[in-house]
Amino acid sequence: MAESTRKGSLEIVDVKRALRFGTVFVIEARLRTMAHWFWSLLTSSLLNPFFYLMSLGIGVGTFVNSRVGSVGVDGVKYIVFLAPALLSAVAIQDFMGEVTFPVLQGFKWHRTFFAMNATPITGRQIALGTYFASMARTIGSVVIYFGVLSVFGAINPASSWPMIFTSLYAASCFSALMMAAAAAAKNDDLFLNVMGRLLIMPLFLFSGTFYPLNSIPAPLRIIGWISPLWHSTELGRWVSYGHEISPAMIFIHFAFLSILLVVGLLWAFNRFEYRLSK
């Protein structure tokens, strides 16, 4: 810190560069943070599908297959029916986790977003950076999951690969909305409770994950219709094993998810800028 070394920010900081690449710098910081948990993230990404497939795919599957016989569930073996749902679920879960907890931390727990915003970084860049970093991590876990599903014979990787994209797209759309909700949440405990108990559990149970949606009572199907997991799973089944689905429904699935994406991102930008300028 000798006097001679000081040049001053007017010389050191390239303001244009800082403004242009703000989002990239946020992504870099987020990934650097995640890198600290790299091994535990990798381990859980590998073990999670393994245990699910062992217990549900093979365990429950043996029972289901013995009941339905050669007809199968939706015309296929239970594990094949289940695979797209599991892939969708893990995509949503991971993507959502990386855009909700860091947002609560940034605004509330450690107030790190305020520190970021004291630099040239803007609220919108923080939102986008957090979002894309989460996407990068989710791509990783979805690809790993896809690999494990292939090993278990739950999918045919050669023909099922578009499922990676449908799962990822659905997770991206829903997570945009969840990121905004996390930014809007005043009470973090309440937010986490509602998210965990009233959102994740019902979505997982009533989205046609473990059985076709039309096998449950009509009123409960409504939960499935508004569930991103159901839309994602339907698309996944379509691309994975040719689950029958009308072009109109394909359009509806994509449209529904896209609306979540647009609304979610706009709301998130708004909430980020608002929270930071309060």
Next chain:
Amino acid sequence: MAKGLTKKYLDFVAVNGIDFAVRRGESFGFLGPNGAGKSTTMRIIAATLTRSSGEIKILGKDPELSGPEIRAHLGVVPQQDNLDEALTVYDNLYIYGRYFGLSRKYIRTKIEELLEFAQLTEKRDAKVEALSGGMKRRLTIARALINEPEILMLDEPTTGLDPQARHILWDRLFRLKEQGVTLLITTHYMDEAEQLCDRLMVMDKGSIMAEDSPSELIKKYSTKEVLEVRFGSDRNSEISNQLHNLCERIELLPDRILLYADDAEKVLEEIRKAGMHPLTSLVRRSSLEDVFLRLTGRSLVE
């Protein structure tokens, strides 16, 4: 720099039409009790809070129009440390440097300098959550220096620190001042204000009460010396009536009486001559605390 600056919340005016100007290289302090509007003013200057009315220019730019451009040249130390607790000391500095778009090479060199400056070289790989309060504070300050800011803004830099940690910090800040960094400091500690600031703005309830150098403020608003006497809490007010004519000004506090005079020893002698015997007495020089008391009728640290 600022003219008629105002910040209103729904039913509360945090900053009420204040005017002030800070010169480059100056060390400028906002002194006032909690809730005076110091932090609000700082956040408006830091281009992270919008104003309700008035004008302000930072480095010649309007913070509402050029927020990021202004922030590129600021170093901000908020009242509450907002370090990334899950990361190491080194990584906190590193990612912060990246937010300014600084090159990795520059940052790596700069971090070594800053670690030394903040006396955290040995803690470089420690997680922030394991640091003491003083270390965190120094790290927050080091972080704010990564871009060699033109203006360093410190909101209550030493609140909650032990005396030794405070003195280390003051020493560091003093060095920055010598290098020509503009310092903007809020504090409710008068000793801090006296130590660090060339010029002070005394604030209370969103308004400016006075503005000058610490010594001028004392000269203007107080006497050279102060005599503090105690007669016991129940007798203080009764006796203070008899003391009025012995000094220039008198302040009756719950636990003691302050008598303002240029020669406080003499006043004490006269009190004794008059047959009054205080339980304790103290002669001291006037401080900013006295200035504040005079200006607001209230004590600075409540």
